[in-house]
Amino acid sequence: MRLEDLRECVQKGLDSVKQEKTEIEVFASWNELITMRLNYTSDIPSGGLQEPKSSQFSGIAVSSAFSDKGKTSLGFGSQANELRPRGVTEAFRKAKRGRFYDPDFRSLPLPAGNPTLVDYHDPAVLDISDKEAVDLGWKALEGALRAFREAGIKESIIVGGDVCILKELVAIKSTTGIDTFDVSSILTAAITTMVEKEGVKGTGWATSTKLAGFDPALAGREAALSAIRTIGGKRLPPGHYEVVFGSQPITDMMANVIAPSLSLATVNASNTPFLGKLGQRVTSPNLNIYDDGSLPGQIGSKKVTCEGLPTGRTDLVQEGNLVGFLANHYLGRKFSSNVATFVPRNGFRFHGLGRTYEMQPGVFPTNLVLEGRQGVTTEELFRGIREGVYIGRIWYTYPINGLAAGDFTSTVIGDSFLIKDGQISTPLQPNAVRINDNINRVLQNIVAVGREKKAIQVWSAEEAVIAPEIRVEGVRLDGISAGTA
């Protein structure tokens, strides 16, 4: 698919359905997700690169606001896989047939400045061949296996995970004056390894927007070395601990508990722990959180949202105070007042396979960044911890009693250690500890925030989290099954 064809489709399509007293927006998308899923088990017959696969999505979405007898009614229509003007006509017909009056609707998105991130995709990713893609998957596996071989480990090995290549093309044009397009390319490698008889698990990541410099072998190697480092893990008695969370646990908590709470979508549903707290302190004063979809080189970056609006930085928490919520145009207009405005930088049509015409624009983060008011070195982060825990990877993190309550739970599955006298010491046995705590309390009890940050994407998330290591006091950890499975 060529971008020119997509742009011509929305241009000619809009021309063909334009009519008086009707606002119309035409959105067209084409994307392809190539996934190289790994499965190597040294003790069970296995395929290595288990699934070299791809899927595409393409189609048109039309949003229309019809002026009928003094009332504005809203209609949505879509047409799958028909990137031609006649697809726009058909989608418009559906929008007209299903139109309704929504009292919360103010207008279709209106032009709002120029994007700062332009021309940031890699043409080499868009043109990648099947052979090159398959090779990237095998390289990730080889990277992990060579690291195990160097360590003399030949048995009980598991290597899983994937290398993903996402290509996205969108074009948007409306009668309200929006006329834009976006092309993005994203490469990720997320590799998990185990030495199963030792009960250890390690993870490695690589992310890039360019093919050159993307090294899945390194992610495989990092995953293997990480598993090897945690051999000989110990269990932990239950209690409250001083914990240093690594970048992955921070990412998991952000993606599943914190970010959904910082969205106007959950404000709209009265279902966030931050309801009514705008301007109030919600975390330690040492924490800043913002979302920025215009960061160069980051995998969550886009030129424009799926509403055709420029991406950019939205401050959410500044020095511990809640200062904003993520918004799309619809909810931004609904909740803006003379005391608070919400700039719509996060209206995306994500659906697990990139941007798709099938969804209405929801509220989605892009690159969520956490940083300390005063970031510290790794040595300073650990300094003074007499007995604590470094948690490097958690799993299945959920707001167990509903988002608004803030209670969350998660299990520690790898990459974790005990801390003694300010130093990493004995590895922590994977699958032997469950975190049972409350996110409000954890955010308030932040003691220090690391200076170094890492970009990570969790399973099935569209956004990246750019997270430092964070030290929190009094985290409740419970012992669970011996982890022999």
Added chain:
Amino acid sequence: MKNIFGIEALEGAKSGIREAVDYARSLKDCRYADLRVGLVETRTASSENGNPKIAREDVHSSFGIRVIAGSPQTEAWGYYAQPLSKAELGGRALWKTLRQGIDRAYQRAMVSSQRKQALRELAPALSPVRLAPVEVRKDTVTARFEEDPRRIPIKEVLSEAMNITRQAKSVSPEMRFAFLMMATGLTRELFFSTEGTELDQAYALTNATLLVVAQKGSAIPESFIDHIGGHGGWEAVRGKNVYNKSFLDFALERARDTAELAGAEFLPSTEKPVTVVTEPHFNTLLVHEIIGHPTEADRALKMETAYAGRSWLLRRLDDNEFGKQVASPLITAFSDPILEGYGNYKYDAEGVPGRRVTLIEKGVLRGFMNSRETAAILAQEPNGSMRATACHYVPLVRMTNTVIAPGDRNPQDILSEVEEGYYIVNHRIPSISESRENFRMSAQKVYKIENGRLTRLYRGGGITADSRDFLMSIDAVGNDFIVLPIPNCGKGQPMQVMRVGNGGPTLRGKARLTGEYAR
């Protein structure tokens, strides 16, 4: 209403698919290929607090191809998938599109086979893909419904959704938010393989997901999400579904419960296990998480290690729980796609007839749900448990209707025998350990049981336990068996959200209570 691009369009696609399968057979070193072509027609509407939010009519068609090719010692999988337009569904156009897809899948398999060969010294367990044999089948399964989803105007779907959220929002002054997403539609899928299997299956699905939020004063808001629906047409909305309730009555009941809970105390946690009676709605999710998932063969064979996790039931091929006691002798569990429920179908996504799989028999582990590939590795018969959310997704081993079998106890007697304990009602959110060996799961409502009677209602509660300990602790199983819908089971990469049926009867066992933690 004129049906311009509907499931009937697949009838004309069959000749093109046959031609494509013949083409795959002709490729050098291509040992196997299958093609799935599907089309989904849906009407979807949503409403918040009585106001309309979405009204859409969608038709989506796509195909998926699986190929096994390469040199005999290193045969490998190759896949390809893409959507289909209306124009592409007809005769020669379809053949051309499918042939290009086969070429891409074949190329991926061939390159992968070569790389597999090159890496064998470093990775001696690399093996050619093997599929357990199955009978060749030709069959047609038609959709069952009373009121054709395609004859329901989108305005009617929207109007129903608006009425439900308007009434749900009005049940109490504490109600802050009522949202409903409702859909009705038809799906048809064709499966053709180089072995000669040709299947044509269709089903109707009508369902709704509800979110209600209530708040008393400035207290923490109470929310609840639940789902209702079934294989069928619009009649499901009026009560022909597993709950035997109209969607409206279902929503009103959930809204009233949520409003009542908004004023309840949070459950305190316990440090030691206590007696808990868990009712069928709660057990629906419990079975899903601690019996269903660990008895999926791909998970047991470590293929999901990076995503959904492994299984505590199989450490190694020669060190596992097969034939061993993993639950109380009162527990029998099975997975059955023939049962009515969200996991109902005749043939799976590999063309294998679905059949009942006994997972646990009187507490002893007996079997796994499998695919043709995992069945070959485990030297078992394929049991038809491969499913894909749509044809453009790669099939995975999935639950069907996976349940604990009914016992012989009256659930009221199970409760009344408890001197001191807790009654755990309606599932909410799970958090499960990596090999499903431990769980924490929240409930919508928890009641204190004192001298056999329910005395006090709590919110924000649930239970936690090691899976084996909990299953072994079961000392009573009710006769109140039910299969409920789970609409959103996530698995695979990219994640596929699948609907499955789960359920069982009332159970009594031991677990720690989880509730409020310091805020």
